[in-house]
Amino acid sequence: MKKFLALVLSLAMVLSLAACGGNKAPAEDTKPAETDEPAPAEATQSIDLWVYPVGGWGQEDNVKALTDAFTAETGIEVKVEYLAYADGDDKVNTAITGKNQPDLIMEGPERLVANWGAKGYMVDLSDMLDDTDKSELIAAALTPCINAEGKMYEYPMCMTAHCMAVNLDAFKAAGADQYLDLENRTWSTENFKKAVAALYDHFGGTVAAVYCKGQGGDQGTRALINNMYGGAYTNADHTAYTWDDPKNVQAIEELLAMDGIAFDASLEGGDEIAKFYQGVLKMAFCWNSAQQINPNNANTGEGKTVTGEEIVYMNFPTPDGSPAELCGGIWGFGIFDKGDAARIDAAKQFIKFMCDSAHTKDAVSTSTFFPARTAAEGTDLSKVSDNVMLNEYAALMVPNMGDYYNVIKGWAAQRTEWWNMLQEIGNGADINETIAARMANANAAAQG
Amino acid sequence: MAKQPRSTMSRALVRRETISGYMFLLPSLIFFLGFVIIPMFICIYTSLTSANMNDPGSFVGFQNFMDLFHDKTFMMSLKNTFLIVIVSVPTVCAFSLWVSSAIYKMKGPALSAFRCIFYLPVVTGSVAVTVVWKWMFDNYTGLFNAVLKGSGVIKDNINFLGTPGIAIWCIILILFTTSVGQPIVLYVSALGNVDQSLVEAAEVDGATNMQVFWKIKWPQIMPTTLYILVITTINSFQCFALIQLLTQGGSDTNTVMYYIYYTAFKLTEQAGHFGYANAMGVILAIFIGLLSALQFRLAKEK
Numbered sequence: 001m002k003k004f005l006a007l008v009l010s011l012a013m014v015l016s017l018a019a020c021g022g023n024k025a026p027a028e029d030t031k032p033a034e035t036d037e038p039a040p041a042e043a044t045q046s047i048d049l050w051v052y053p054v055g056g057w058g059q060e061d062n063v064k065a066l067t068d069a070f071t072a073e074t075g076i077e078v079k080v081e082y083l084a085y086a087d088g089d090d091k092v093n094t095a096i097t098g099k100n101q102p103d104l105i106m107e108g109p110e111r112l113v114a115n116w117g118a119k120g121y122m123v124d125l126s127d128m129l130d131d132t133d134k135s136e137l138i139a140a141a142l143t144p145c146i147n148a149e150g151k152m153y154e155y156p157m158c159m160t161a162h163c164m165a166v167n168l169d170a171f172k173a174a175g176a177d178q179y180l181d182l183e184n185r186t187w188s189t190e191n192f193k194k195a196v197a198a199l200y201d202h203f204g205g206t207v208a209a210v211y212c213k214g215q216g217g218d219q220g221t222r223a224l225i226n227n228m229y230g231g232a233y234t235n236a237d238h239t240a241y242t243w244d245d246p247k248n249v250q251a252i253e254e255l256l257a258m259d260g261i262a263f264d265a266s267l268e269g270g271d272e273i274a275k276f277y278q279g280v281l282k283m284a285f286c287w288n289s290a291q292q293i294n295p296n297n298a299n300t301g302e303g304k305t306v307t308g309e310e311i312v313y314m315n316f317p318t319p320d321g322s323p324a325e326l327c328g329g330i331w332g333f334g335i336f337d338k339g340d341a342a343r344i345d346a347a348k349q350f351i352k353f354m355c356d357s358a359h360t361k362d363a364v365s366t367s368t369f370f371p372a373r374t375a376a377e378g379t380d381l382s383k384v385s386d387n388v389m390l391n392e393y394a395a396l397m398v399p400n401m402g403d404y405y406n407v408i409k410g411w412a413a414q415r416t417e418w419w420n421m422l423q424e425i426g427n428g429a430d431i432n433e434t435i436a437a438r439m440a441n442a443n444a445a446a447q448g
Numbered sequence: 449m450a451k452q453p454r455s456t457m458s459r460a461l462v463r464r465e466t467i468s469g470y471m472f473l474l475p476s477l478i479f480f481l482g483f484v485i486i487p488m489f490i491c492i493y494t495s496l497t498s499a500n501m502n503d504p505g506s507f508v509g510f511q512n513f514m515d516l517f518h519d520k521t522f523m524m525s526l527k528n529t530f531l532i533v534i535v536s537v538p539t540v541c542a543f544s545l546w547v548s549s550a551i552y553k554m555k556g557p558a559l560s561a562f563r564c565i566f567y568l569p570v571v572t573g574s575v576a577v578t579v580v581w582k583w584m585f586d587n588y589t590g591l592f593n594a595v596l597k598g599s600g601v602i603k604d605n606i607n608f609l610g611t612p613g614i615a616i617w618c619i620i621l622i623l624f625t626t627s628v629g630q631p632i633v634l635y636v637s638a639l640g641n642v643d644q645s646l647v648e649a650a651e652v653d654g655a656t657n658m659q660v661f662w663k664i665k666w667p668q669i670m671p672t673t674l675y676i677l678v679i680t681t682i683n684s685f686q687c688f689a690l691i692q693l694l695t696q697g698g699s700d701t702n703t704v705m706y707y708i709y710y711t712a713f714k715l716t717e718q719a720g721h722f723g724y725a726n727a728m729g730v731i732l733a734i735f736i737g738l739l740s741a742l743q744f745r746l747a748k749e750k
Contacts, residue, residue, distance in 0.1 A: 089714065089716075090713045090714070093501060094713065096501060096502060097501050097502060115716070115717065119502075121502075205604075205605070206588070212698070213695065213698055214696040214698065264587065264607065264610055265607070265610035265695075265698050265699050266585075266587045266607055266610030266695075266699075267587075280589060281588075409717070410717050411717070412714065412715065412717050413715055413718060416710075416714070416715070419698070420698065423699065427612055445717055445718065448717075448719070
């Protein structure tokens with residue numbers, strides 16, 4: 001009896017192991033073919049899509065409506081996985097290493113073109129562009145999606161210009177609203193400094209943070225420092241970082257010296273937004289149209305803090321108060337090259353559906369950003385939303401999108417150098433030496 | 449002659465039992481080989497290459513190891529890791545022994561209550577625990593700043609997690625609270641199993657409480673102490689989640705474990721980043737092995 005029991009138990013354990021690994025076989029179907037030649041194109045019924053939280057595309061309910069519509073039209077099912085910026089890159093990189101990357105991914109050129117595309121993981125989508133597409137796509141959105149060799153690793157769908165925001169009620173209470181040009185949403189660096197001083201005198205403590213805990217939302221600190229005195233982040237041909245531009249150094253020195261501004265190593269972009277939304281900070285340097293329409297993703301009302309104070313989006317301050325050069329966000333889809341022609345074809349159908357069809361309007365408005373093209377298959381996209389704020393934002397901010405330098409090599413590595421540089425400067429390190437050392441590391445990464 | 453049949457039967461029985469034993473071990477052995485032993489050898493091999501993601505790279509010998517010791521970030525991570533181990537291991541052991549000594553004679557609900565209190569941070573998800581600590585340490589609205597400021601101890605808020613020199617101690621404190629639970633439970637059990645006849649005999653002979661503890665109880669709980677020392681050392685060396693969730697290696701809190709992850713999965717554009725990260729893993733394993741061996745040796749001598 002004992003022997004029988006032992007045998008049964010052993011078999012049960014071994015079988016349970018087999019059962020645990022039993023779902024491996026079907027998964028093999030989705031693995032890339034190990035041959036040099038792509039597999040013959042056959043109809044595929046299911047594709048995988050991984051999305052970063054690009055505005056409303058981070059919310060499952062919104063995306064499901066779009067993917068359901070795609071499935072209804074094509075019969076192709078879309079399995080969506082929602083990534084977070086905190087660890088999304090890790091998941092994708094791990095998936096690439098394990099050769100189980102998704103068919104489609106939604107993000108921007110810094111990842112799709114300059115990183116995964118440059119390493120040869122992506123499918124060239126240039127065959128999806130015809131002359132009509134080239135005329136409809138906005139050049140500022142299309143150019144970063146194509147690399148120097150003419151390969152297109154991202155098909156752009158939507159775009160925005162990242163800006164900053166102020167708590168207008170707090171500004172009024174401190175008498176700092178006089179420094180804002182609310183009609184054009186612009187202000188000068190001198191007025192910015194006066195506003196910070198007024199806010200500090202009124203509220204005390206930190207009124208705005210040069211957040212530097214990590215890379216999250218670093219476009220805000222880059223844009224602030226570059227715009228204050230017109231400094232550049234990279235050279236014109238995007239081959240080297242130029243953080244030691246004297247105009248950048250001046251901006252950093254002045255920010256460091258300002259009462260009310262903290263170089264805060266306990267916050268990154270998302271934390272800063274939360275503090276701004278709570279009313280703790282009076283300015284946010286990490287902002288865009290999606291945040292304006294739904295601050296802190298808290299669903300408590302457009303353009304309002306948690307306590308109902310009015311949020312106003314603004315350009316970053318510039319020396320003469322002209323519109324700033326805003327960092328852009330260009331989001332679209334890329335296809336991972338898994339060697340399966342059928343899956344690539346299905347993924348291209350998905351891209352066509354979302355980026356260049358009658359459904360593009362819905363796909364773009366879901367993002368709460370702006371279309372990367374003026375029209376799609378006869379549909380006018382000049383006005384995708386009835387929302388007044390979004391249309392104002394499109395008129396006031398999107399045209400200010402500056403040079404899209406994110407496609408420079410070594411982008412991921414330089415982000416680490418940037419926030420570490422800000423931390424060290426905030427902790428009292430010599431400004432010029434720190435910038436020089438960190439920039440040298442970033443440039444080493446840019447040289448590959 | 450009479451022994452022969454019995455011996456043959458015994459060998460057959462032993463063989464059958466051995467086979468049964470290995471059959472039971474087999475599932476675990478598969479996992480152990482697949483997820484520990486084989487990856488360990490892959491790690492050692494990869495550390496000698498310039499491997500990147502999706503690229504096995506070429507053999508570079510000990511170049512990665514030589515580069516490591518010129519890498520300021522790695523040296524800082526190593527220093528922080530040792531600081532965490534040196535502070536955390538003795539304090540965890542001493543505190544858990546002290547608490548266990550105080551509570552192990554308690555009966556029923558009181559003992560269970562203390563066990564629950566100290567074990568709660570262990571069974572609570574590390575992310576949840578860390579997020580709560582993060583709120584308490586918050587620079588703007590945190591509990592600690594509110595209490596310290598409210599009581600007049602500080603004038604301006606302290607940026608606990610954003611200030612080098614403070615952040616690492618905050619992490620050590622959190623690590624301490626999440627590490628004492630298991631040692632306390634183990635010590636309570638070990639102290640309860642100490643041979644009472646020896647304790648009573650010593651007391652009859654006039655031994656003081658301290659003498660009873662050091663001469664009778666301490667030697668008997670030494671295996672437990674050794675286990676706690678080794679486990680706490682390994683956990684401290686592998687401090688990762690707290691760094692990831694609280695500082696991302698900033699404010700001078702980088703540890704070797706976090707730097708391994710960062711190099712392997714964030715610095716994907718850096719040539720040879722997989723090989724380099726694996727070299728760090730090998731160094732970390734060597735240090736853990738050496739320290740554990742030292743602890744075994746000292747415990748054996750005792």
